[in-house]
Amino acid sequence: xTATTSAIAYARRExxxxxxxxxxxxxxxxxxxDPRHASGMQRCAAWLADHLRAIGLDEASIxxxxxxxxxxxxxxxxxxxAPTLLIYGHYDVQPEGARADWKTPPFxxxxxxxxxxxxxxxxxxxxxxxHIKALEAYLATGGLPVxxxxxxxxxxxxxxxxxxxxxxxxxxxxxADVIVISDTRMPSPDRPALTYALRGALHLEVRxxxxxxxxxxxxxxxSAPNPLDHLTKVVAGLSGxxxxxxxxxxxxxxxxxxxxxxxxxxxxxxxxxEIVRAQGAVAPAxxxxxxxxxxxxxxxxxxxxxxxxxxxAGRAAIPAHASAWFDIRLVPDQRPGEVAELVRNRLSxxxxxxxxxxxxxxAGTRPVELSxxxxxxxxxxxxxxxxxxxxxxxxxxxxxxxxxxxxxxxxSIPIVLMGFGLPGDGIHGPNEKFHLPTFFRGIETSxxxxxxxxxxxxxxxxxAGR
Amino acid sequence: xTATTSAIAYARRExxxxxxxxxxxxxxxxxxxDPRHASGMQRCAAWLADHLRAIGLDEASIxxxxxxxxxxxxxxxxxxxAPTLLIYGHYDVQPEGARADWKTPPFxxxxxxxxxxxxxxxxxxxxxxxHIKALEAYLATGGLPVxxxxxxxxxxxxxxxxxxxxxxxxxxxxxADVIVISDTRMPSPDRPALTYALRGALHLEVRxxxxxxxxxxxxxxxSAPNPLDHLTKVVAGLSGxxxxxxxxxxxxxxxxxxxxxxxxxxxxxxxxxEIVRAQGAVAPAxxxxxxxxxxxxxxxxxxxxxxxxxxxAGRAAIPAHASAWFDIRLVPDQRPGEVAELVRNRLSxxxxxxxxxxxxxxAGTRPVELSxxxxxxxxxxxxxxxxxxxxxxxxxxxxxxxxxxxxxxxxSIPIVLMGFGLPGDGIHGPNEKFHLPTFFRGIETSxxxxxxxxxxxxxxxxxAGR
Numbered sequence: 001x002t003a004t005t006s007a008i009a010y011a012r013r014e015x016x017x018x019x020x021x022x023x024x025x026x027x028x029x030x031x032x033x034d035p036r037h038a039s040g041m042q043r044c045a046a047w048l049a050d051h052l053r054a055i056g057l058d059e060a061s062i063x064x065x066x067x068x069x070x071x072x073x074x075x076x077x078x079x080x081x082a083p084t085l086l087i088y089g090h091y092d093v094q095p096e097g098a099r100a101d102w103k104t105p106p107f108x109x110x111x112x113x114x115x116x117x118x119x120x121x122x123x124x125x126x127x128x129x130x131h132i133k134a135l136e137a138y139l140a141t142g143g144l145p146v147x148x149x150x151x152x153x154x155x156x157x158x159x160x161x162x163x164x165x166x167x168x169x170x171x172x173x174x175x176a177d178v179i180v181i182s183d184t185r186m187p188s189p190d191r192p193a194l195t196y197a198l199r200g201a202l203h204l205e206v207r208x209x210x211x212x213x214x215x216x217x218x219x220x221x222x223s224a225p226n227p228l229d230h231l232t233k234v235v236a237g238l239s240g241x242x243x244x245x246x247x248x249x250x251x252x253x254x255x256x257x258x259x260x261x262x263x264x265x266x267x268x269x270x271x272x273x274e275i276v277r278a279q280g281a282v283a284p285a286x287x288x289x290x291x292x293x294x295x296x297x298x299x300x301x302x303x304x305x306x307x308x309x310x311x312x313a314g315r316a317a318i319p320a321h322a323s324a325w326f327d328i329r330l331v332p333d334q335r336p337g338e339v340a341e342l343v344r345n346r347l348s349x350x351x352x353x354x355x356x357x358x359x360x361x362x363a364g365t366r367p368v369e370l371s372x373x374x375x376x377x378x379x380x381x382x383x384x385x386x387x388x389x390x391x392x393x394x395x396x397x398x399x400x401x402x403x404x405x406x407x408x409x410x411x412s413i414p415i416v417l418m419g420f421g422l423p424g425d426g427i428h429g430p431n432e433k434f435h436l437p438t439f440f441r442g443i444e445t446s447x448x449x450x451x452x453x454x455x456x457x458x459x460x461x462x463x464a465g466r
Numbered sequence: 467x468t469a470t471t472s473a474i475a476y477a478r479r480e481x482x483x484x485x486x487x488x489x490x491x492x493x494x495x496x497x498x499x500d501p502r503h504a505s506g507m508q509r510c511a512a513w514l515a516d517h518l519r520a521i522g523l524d525e526a527s528i529x530x531x532x533x534x535x536x537x538x539x540x541x542x543x544x545x546x547x548a549p550t551l552l553i554y555g556h557y558d559v560q561p562e563g564a565r566a567d568w569k570t571p572p573f574x575x576x577x578x579x580x581x582x583x584x585x586x587x588x589x590x591x592x593x594x595x596x597h598i599k600a601l602e603a604y605l606a607t608g609g610l611p612v613x614x615x616x617x618x619x620x621x622x623x624x625x626x627x628x629x630x631x632x633x634x635x636x637x638x639x640x641x642a643d644v645i646v647i648s649d650t651r652m653p654s655p656d657r658p659a660l661t662y663a664l665r666g667a668l669h670l671e672v673r674x675x676x677x678x679x680x681x682x683x684x685x686x687x688x689s690a691p692n693p694l695d696h697l698t699k700v701v702a703g704l705s706g707x708x709x710x711x712x713x714x715x716x717x718x719x720x721x722x723x724x725x726x727x728x729x730x731x732x733x734x735x736x737x738x739x740e741i742v743r744a745q746g747a748v749a750p751a752x753x754x755x756x757x758x759x760x761x762x763x764x765x766x767x768x769x770x771x772x773x774x775x776x777x778x779a780g781r782a783a784i785p786a787h788a789s790a791w792f793d794i795r796l797v798p799d800q801r802p803g804e805v806a807e808l809v810r811n812r813l814s815x816x817x818x819x820x821x822x823x824x825x826x827x828x829a830g831t832r833p834v835e836l837s838x839x840x841x842x843x844x845x846x847x848x849x850x851x852x853x854x855x856x857x858x859x860x861x862x863x864x865x866x867x868x869x870x871x872x873x874x875x876x877x878s879i880p881i882v883l884m885g886f887g888l889p890g891d892g893i894h895g896p897n898e899k900f901h902l903p904t905f906f907r908g909i910e911t912s913x914x915x916x917x918x919x920x921x922x923x924x925x926x927x928x929x930a931g932r
Binding site: 094095097098101199201203210211212213214215216217218219220221222223224225226228229231232233235236237239243275276278279280281282283284285292295296299300301302303304305306307308309312313314315316317318319322324325327329352353354355397398399400427428429 | 683741793895
């Protein structure tokens with residue numbers, strides 16, 4: 001029996017325990033957006049560091065930050081001639097929302113059939129844990145074929161501000177040849193997929209202010225300027241018509257897709273009807289001849305997500321101020337700063353007497369495109385094929401992972417987005433769940449991936465240069 | 467000494483006690499919009515009925531309703547040949563809002579200088595109490611010159627739904643010749659005013675629904691319809707441009723003002739700069755040549771007061787649904803039902819694929835115009851002149867009082883809106899207050915008004931027909 005088949009056998013024997021441990025991990029209430037969960041974050045980080053130490057990793061430590069801590073660990077010694085794999089994941093989760101919408105307690109793992117229900121079960125504790133268990137399977141049997149570094153973020157759901165800020169400083173301690181991240185999806189349990197593109201993201205708040213305080217709509221309706229009214233005009237103007245964004249210059253940098261890539265996408269990606277089913281609504285018409293898969297991945301989007309008027313204003317009041325929040329998704333070669341400037345220019349028109357408009361720009365994330373053909377991508381595709389018995393496809397995602405662009409900027413090494421999530425996992429919503437058969441195949445995919453990476457060492461760019 | 471001068475002397479002697487009693491009245495937390503205050507409403511109604519009985523009224527009773535109770539009372543016996551005055555007021559109050567914004571506890575009367583601070587001090591407990599104390603002053607001295615009926619509403623701040631529904635049924639028990647309501651304002655303590663017109667009101671909710679649940683703006687931005695986006699277009703379209711409402715036909719029924727009335731309004735009403743100061747913002751430009759006083763009283767208005775997207779949607783989500791609330795103010799001869807139909811017709815355009823639009827129409831209030839010259843109006847003006855030493859003006863208000871239109875429909879008798887509120891009272895906001903010197907003058911105005919009504923009995927329409 002080879003080291004790899006021993007590791008696979010071990011992982012199969014220990015499945016029940018692995019699930020019990022994952023239930024421990026999802027029980028920590030690690031909502032990074034909520035300051036009240038700070039101690040839950042600390043306890044979860046400590047649990048992870050202890051766990052990594054227990055399975056045999058070295059230097060397992062908690063890096064404090066100005067926000068939530070980062071968990072770091074590295075394998076003992078160095079496997080000569082083997083590449084070093086950086087495993088990135090995040091242990092923070094989205095807010096659980098209204099408890100009444102959950103059929104099981106959000107911070108208590110509950111198994112029903114093949115599914116583990118809990119906040120974070122899929123995004124991202126379960127996916128992250130698949131790699132930890134792959135490491136353990138090797139360490140408990142014949143030893144690892146690669147060097148491994150773990151970097152577990154506590155702020156992915158809020159844009160990874162601390163880790164992105166400290167990344168260039170800690171880069172020398174990481175020294176990796178390949179990065180793997182499992183925080184994406186496959187279309188179904190039998191259709192494994194690697195993600196090779198992410199849209200960028202930009203979050204904006206537009207605020208309109210008017211009267212010094214909210215005033216009575218009866219006494220002053222007709223004479224007082226209404227910030228909320230003007231705000232709706234701003235939003236309506238930005239969002240445009242016919243499904244297109246109404247911001248001048250917004251599409252200028254969008255690349256024209258090659259016929260070859262469109263054909264590849266049409267052959268591998270979700271169909272329009274699959275997307276309509278997934279989003280629970282038919283799509284608005286759009287003038288251009290794009291498929292919905294293309295509209296959500298190679299075209300940018302602008303979504304108004306919230307509008308809020310002065311919460312102190314009564315039901316019959318002209319509110320003193322109102323804000324709208326925008327979620328903008330960007331594609332190559334759009335740049336967050338340039339798009340923010342387009343919005344700022346649009347808002348520079350005089351809003352009308354008695355009103356002021358201001359813009360707040362969040363930290364943007366650049367779009368990312370990864371190779372589908374480099375040594376790491378081939379090693380990953382082959383690992384999926386072995387573990388799932390099916391050839392994986394490479395998909396574009398409409399989503400964004402802030403840290404990926406930062407990795408691209410900091411390390412010139414291959415990045416593999418090896419997702420084990422499923423469309424029905426309900427991430428960010430109530431009743432989030434993780435499909436356990438996919439969890440087990442995910443562990444095996446990670447085991448084969450490490451073996452394949454070792455064999456492909458010479459074809460990896462950083463290794464080739466050593 | 468006549469009965470009236472005895473009553474005046476009594477009212478002046480007892481001022482301190484009157485204020486102490488008013489402090490008891492404002493201490494009841496009578497927020498009609500909040501079901502948790504139901505017992506406070508009951509206790510306040512009981513306190514009022516006991517108080518009316520104690521000062522000598524008969525039949526003091528609490529009328530239960532499907533909502534909050536109505537307090538009713540009538541003077542004992544009948545003063546032959548004298549008119550019957552219906553005193554309407556309301557003992558419910560607006561929600562107190564954030565306690566942190568209050569400098570004194572909202573449900574504890576606090577005197578600072580000439581002001582009594584408390585929620586409801588001005589709107590409407592203090593103003594209502596002025597009439598109660600006028601009744602007491604007569605009853606404790608030479609007896610009343612008129613018959614009096616008290617009708618104190620517990621739901622004015624939520625549109626008086628129960629009282630309006632029951633009004634025609636209870637009308638025979640009321641049998642009044644004149645109605646007086648003190649729930650309006652004077653421009654300043656030395657500028658007494660009667661209100662002779664109220665705008666009507668119509669509240670609408672427009673709701674746009676899209677995806678069956680909120681979906682991720684990254685995965686589905688570009689393919690999923692956005693209800694909030696469409697809603698902003700609906701709002702922007704309704705509100706129009708240049709300060710005018712953009713709803714076709716909205717101005718069709720608005721009366722053209724006579725030159726005489728415009729001159730009267732210009733001579734008596736607030737100036738543009740007074741309105742700008744009161745609303746805390748300069749007014750948006752408007753194409754037509756109206757003063758701000760005219761724009762807020764003889765022109766209708768449409769105000770979007772709130773926009774809310776699915777509260778379960780995350781910060782990076784396309785919300786499943788979104789609603790906007792509108793406060794529309796109407797002028798003669800606009801009708802709430804017709805205006806709601808104009809909005810409904812506008813919304814009947816297809817909203818785009820994947821979206822549905824619905825409209826919820828609240829109970830509307832018709833606009834009201836009252837006489838400035840009938841016997842009751844003259845009796846009231848004369849009472850102000852005596853109590854304040856200044857000739858009062860007749861003003862239009864941009865606000866609405868739902869019960870007034872119902873009184874117009876049910877009783878064909880004069881209605882006098884005899885306000886003792888001041889622009890700085892801060893009604894509906896934090897730190898509401900009532901100006902005590904105006905409270906005392908209000909009591910004396912009510913005393914003189916009853917005397918004048920008695921003397922003008924023959925000129926009152928209902929009396930003339932007896």
